[in-house]
Amino acid sequence: MEDYIINVKNIEEMQMINDVKGLDSIFQRAKVILVGGGTVAVVRHQRDGQVDRIEEFTNLDDLATYLKRVYKYINR
Numbered sequence: 319m320e321d322y323i324i325n326v327k328n329i330e331e332m333q334m335i336n337d338v339k340g341l342d343s344i345f346q347r348a349k350v351i352l353v354g355g356g357t358v359a360v361v362r363h364q365r366d367g368q369v370d371r372i373e374e375f376t377n378l379d380d381l382a383t384y385l386k387r388v389y390k391y392i393n394r
Contacts, residue, residue, distance in 0.1 A: 322351040322358045326372055329360070333391045341392070345385060352378055360384070 324344060332340045348358045358381060360373040375381045 320356065322348055322356060324348065324358065324360045326360050326362045329388060333388065336393050338392060341388065345381070345388075348375070348381060349378065352376070352381060 328344070329341070331337075332344075351358055352375065358375040359371050362370050362372055364370065373384060375384065
């Protein structure tokens, strides 16, 4: 199975506007990929076109830890 790529810029934008539904959608897809044996990668696109992998997850526990960091900035 191929990697599911999440652009950290999108996550940051959703955090700024408190788009919980958008974040939930992204991370639900990530969970499906992980359960299916795939890998989830969080990347940042640089201005020069380079793509840097910030985080990589291969199991639900690691993703859950990342989700805690993401959702702590959301005003619910």
